[in-house]
Amino acid sequence: MTTTVFAALDFGPVWEMRSELLSGIGTMALVSVVSFAIAIVGGLVLAGMRQSRSLPISWAGFVLIQVLRGIALYVLLLWLFFGLAAQGGFQFEPIPAGIFALALLNSAYLAEIFRAGYEAVPPGQKEAALACGLPKRTWFGKIHLPQVTQITLPAMGNVFVDIIKDTSILSAIGVAELLRESQRWAQFYELPFEFYTAAAAIYIAIVTLVTFGWRRLERRFSRHLHTAPRVRRSRGLLFGIGGRPSTTTAS
Amino acid sequence: MSASTSSLLELRQVTKQFGETTVLHPTDLQVERGEVVCVIGPSGSGKSTLLRCVNFIAPPTTGTIVFDGEEYRPPKDHRWIPALGIPEEQRLTRLRTQVGMVFQQFNVFPHLTVRENVALGLRKTCGLGKKAADARAVEELGKVGMAEKAAAYPEQLSGGQKQRVAIARALALEPKLMLFDEATSALDPELVGGVLQIMRDLAAGGMTMMVVTHEMRFAMDVADRVIFMDRGGIVEQGTPEQFKSPQHERTRAFLKSINHG
Amino acid sequence: MVFAFDTTVISDHSSELLDGLLLTVEVAALGFAIAALLGLPLALAGRSQSPLLRVPATLWVGLARGVPLLIVIFWLYYAAAQEGLFSLTAFLAGALSLGLTGSGYMSEIYRTAFSAVPSGQREGAAAIGLSRWQTFRLVIFPQALRTAIPPGMNVFVMLLKGATLLSVIGLADMFYTAKLVAVNEFKPFELYTAAAVLVIAVTLVAALAAGVAERRMSKGVRR
Numbered sequence: 245m246t247t248t249v250f251a252a253l254d255f256g257p258v259w260e261m262r263s264e265l266l267s268g269i270g271t272m273a274l275v276s277v278v279s280f281a282i283a284i285v286g287g288l289v290l291a292g293m294r295q296s297r298s299l300p301i302s303w304a305g306f307v308l309i310q311v312l313r314g315i316a317l318y319v320l321l322l323w324l325f326f327g328l329a330a331q332g333g334f335q336f337e338p339i340p341a342g343i344f345a346l347a348l349l350n351s352a353y354l355a356e357i358f359r360a361g362y363e364a365v366p367p368g369q370k371e372a373a374l375a376c377g378l379p380k381r382t383w384f385g386k387i388h389l390p391q392v393t394q395i396t397l398p399a400m401g402n403v404f405v406d407i408i409k410d411t412s413i414l415s416a417i418g419v420a421e422l423l424r425e426s427q428r429w430a431q432f433y434e435l436p437f438e439f440y441t442a443a444a445a446i447y448i449a450i451v452t453l454v455t456f457g458w459r460r461l462e463r464r465f466s467r468h469l470h471t472a473p474r475v476r477r478s479r480g481l482l483f484g485i486g487g488r489p490s491t492t493t494a495s
Numbered sequence: 496m497s498a499s500t501s502s503l504l505e506l507r508q509v510t511k512q513f514g515e516t517t518v519l520h521p522t523d524l525q526v527e528r529g530e531v532v533c534v535i536g537p538s539g540s541g542k543s544t545l546l547r548c549v550n551f552i553a554p555p556t557t558g559t560i561v562f563d564g565e566e567y568r569p570p571k572d573h574r575w576i577p578a579l580g581i582p583e584e585q586r587l588t589r590l591r592t593q594v595g596m597v598f599q600q601f602n603v604f605p606h607l608t609v610r611e612n613v614a615l616g617l618r619k620t621c622g623l624g625k626k627a628a629d630a631r632a633v634e635e636l637g638k639v640g641m642a643e644k645a646a647a648y649p650e651q652l653s654g655g656q657k658q659r660v661a662i663a664r665a666l667a668l669e670p671k672l673m674l675f676d677e678a679t680s681a682l683d684p685e686l687v688g689g690v691l692q693i694m695r696d697l698a699a700g701g702m703t704m705m706v707v708t709h710e711m712r713f714a715m716d717v718a719d720r721v722i723f724m725d726r727g728g729i730v731e732q733g734t735p736e737q738f739k740s741p742q743h744e745r746t747r748a749f750l751k752s753i754n755h756g
Numbered sequence: 757m758v759f760a761f762d763t764t765v766i767s768d769h770s771s772e773l774l775d776g777l778l779l780t781v782e783v784a785a786l787g788f789a790i791a792a793l794l795g796l797p798l799a800l801a802g803r804s805q806s807p808l809l810r811v812p813a814t815l816w817v818g819l820a821r822g823v824p825l826l827i828v829i830f831w832l833y834y835a836a837a838q839e840g841l842f843s844l845t846a847f848l849a850g851a852l853s854l855g856l857t858g859s860g861y862m863s864e865i866y867r868t869a870f871s872a873v874p875s876g877q878r879e880g881a882a883a884i885g886l887s888r889w890q891t892f893r894l895v896i897f898p899q900a901l902r903t904a905i906p907p908g909m910n911v912f913v914m915l916l917k918g919a920t921l922l923s924v925i926g927l928a929d930m931f932y933t934a935k936l937v938a939v940n941e942f943k944p945f946e947l948y949t950a951a952a953v954l955v956i957a958v959t960l961v962a963a964l965a966a967g968v969a970e971r972r973m974s975k976g977v978r979r
Contacts, residue, residue, distance in 0.1 A: 310967070314960035316917030319952045322931060326938070327948030412824035416924065423826060436834035444823045444831065451822040552879050577806050584888060592885030602880030606898045615894060616884035664884060 257433045258442045261425070268425035269446065275343055275421065276408045282347035283407070284400075287354025294359055305355075312352035317413050320345045325417045342414035346407055353403050361396035394465045401458035405451055412447075422446060501564065503528045503672060503703050504549065509558030511544050518544045520728040521558070526672070526705060531698045533714035534707045536724035537749055542707040545724065546674045549705065550594040551587045562590060563671060592620045595665030599677040601657040603649045603664070609636065610645040613664045621668060635663040639693055655686030662693055673697065675706040711753060723749065765943045766950045769933070773947075776930030777954050783847060783927065784919040787854025788912045794855060795862025802867055813863070820860025825918045828853040833925045850922040854915045861914070865907045869900035909966035916959050930955060 293305030373383040415424035430439035504526040511519035547553035613632035639659040801813035881891040923932040938944040
């Protein structure tokens with residue numbers, strides 16, 4: 245059967261189902277923000293373990309980070325949800341299970357980011373602060389932490405964006421986020437093209453918004469430190485891509 | 496024909512701007528065959544820019560450069576379709592093979608051995624085969640005392656050695672003009688002498704040279720002509736003898752500052 | 757009963773599981789090859805001074821990095837077929853999805869690597885009369901590749917993890933097999949654990965290799 249390409253595009257049902265898709269976005273936002281917050285705490289704990297003077301703790305931190313970095317979210321979800329639950333004879337709630345998995349895996353990425361940021365501040369800063377007679381507490385709070393924050397913020401933003409995108413994987417265990425809703429209605433109306441295209445567009449919009457917001461946050465922190473304004477090429481602002489080199493890749 | 500009688504290099508009203516800032520005001524300059532011109536001046540005076548305009552590594556914004564009887568003008572900005580700039584670019588590439596350049600930061604290629612650094616230009620721009628290029632490269636390295644390091648990688652060398660490699664790399668193409676951009680400024684003091692000696696030998700051998708330098712002794716000994724630049728323009732030029740009693744206040748102040756600095 | 761772990765189920769089906777694992781690695785490798793090849797022209801176009809090249813490349817990278825992999829998979833597998841654009845096997849749709857998503861990341865990695873090459877290298881190459889293309893091919897690219905390898909390996913790890921998603925479009929990978937066997941034998945814990953451990957082992961090896969490469973590269977003396 246020969247059909248003209250795009251002849252039958254029908255975005256009407258997508259618009260009709262907007263409140264369902266919107267509630268999917270709500271779930272996605274909730275899950276990503278909560279996971280990110282927990283992952284930050286987890287990342288700090290892991291980074292702290294790594295910095296520990298006790299060798300076993302430091303090693304445990306290292307191994308944990310490496311193992312978590314090697315685990316695919318989907319694999320963890322399947323194992324938790326279908327494997328472990330079946331064995332224990334209990335059932336996870338999809339949303340808490342999803343949040344747990346997202347937070348756990350991303351805490352390892354954040355731990356590496358925190359550690360790199362911690363080490364990126366030149367040691368002369370500490371020597372200078374202590375030489376000025378500042379107590380160690382003041383050095384950490386007023387000198388070290390602001391600089392670490394400034395260094396780590398861009399990479400943290402990348403992790404947050406990755407978390408937002410990865411919430412889509414929670415559809416596999418039935419979390420009613422954006423992709424799950426799109427999938428449901430794509431099947432119901434038999435219009436996968438329209439619904440998946442819409443979902444992709446919504447994701448792009450959200451990722452762009454979040455990236456812009458995050459850039460503002462970064463700027464606020466750099467302004468506070470009176471550093472020279474970061475040079476940004478205007479082309480870097482499209483989708484928030486390209487302005488800064490990004491090599492952190494979480495999945 | 497007339498090329499042999501006129502100057503090797505002539506700059507006519509050459510300027511350079513980076514965005515809003517003018518780093519080189521309209522400048523005229525002639526360099527004769529076999530002449531050694533030393534350019535001195537405070538940092539930011541436009542010396543390096545002048546040199547980079549000559550071989551179009553930083554193309555001038557306006558003006559004309561005549562090299563060996565051929566005219567070169569600033570390339571047009573093919574912003575939308577860069578491919579249109581290729582013929583012009585090829586002409587400039589040919590110009591650059593006739594003009595050797597040595598940089599402050601050496602700019603040797605870290606991923607290639609010393610021999611490959613020198614052979615690369617011979618193979619790609621002079622069309623030599625691999626064997627011939629390698630042989631020539633070792634020969635050129637011998638002239639700067641680096642033949643035994645031919646198989647080493649640059650990161651195993653001292654700054655002075657890297658600079659010798661860079662000089663051999665430029666000389667291998669048998670340029671008609673050599674540009675030296677603060678070639679000894681990044682070297683440890685004890686390594687400066689060896690590189691300067693190579694430059695002296697080169698000058699004595701009749702090479703046409705433009706040398707941006709802070710080494711006043713060298714400039715006074717070797718130069719046929721000294722040019723003092725400040726704030727993007729040539730303030731004063733003359734023989735080393737004339738520079739012993741400079742005309743301009745700015746020249747005097749500069750010479751005083753580096754002699755007692 | 758909670759910790760009764762039946763290993764015989766796993767050994768009985770080990771060859772099927774390993775076949776599935778191999779399929780995951782294959783699809784990830786093909787996806788990575790696509791990503792690495794696509795990323796290079798994308799990065800060059802993204803650095804071009806011509807908006808005609810730069811804008812489409814930036815859009816592409818934005819799309820590749822902004823759209824979740826799972827949506828790309830669904831889109832290529834179901835949506836394109838619905839519109840009669842093209843219809844792909846699960847393996848091809850999977851490799852292509854991984855490749856498209858990865859191309860955005862690889863492009864950024866190449867771009868970063870290109871800008872990490874000191875500008876003096878370009879000047880040095882120009883001064884000995886190399887053309888732009890020769891400069892890129894002989895001087896810039898070989899140096900950039902060295903910096904691009906460790907983060908590139910991280911992208912491979914990312915794609916390997918992403919490849920586990922492909923059972924959702926029916927690719928007969930390890931999880932697909934695990935699911936089938938789990939349903940038949942009613943041993944989901946054993947099978948999912950085995951599958952998870954296997955795939956984690958593979959990604960761990962790749963991730964560790966990436967980490968080692970990263971440390972080695974950062975130690976290298978470069979100036």
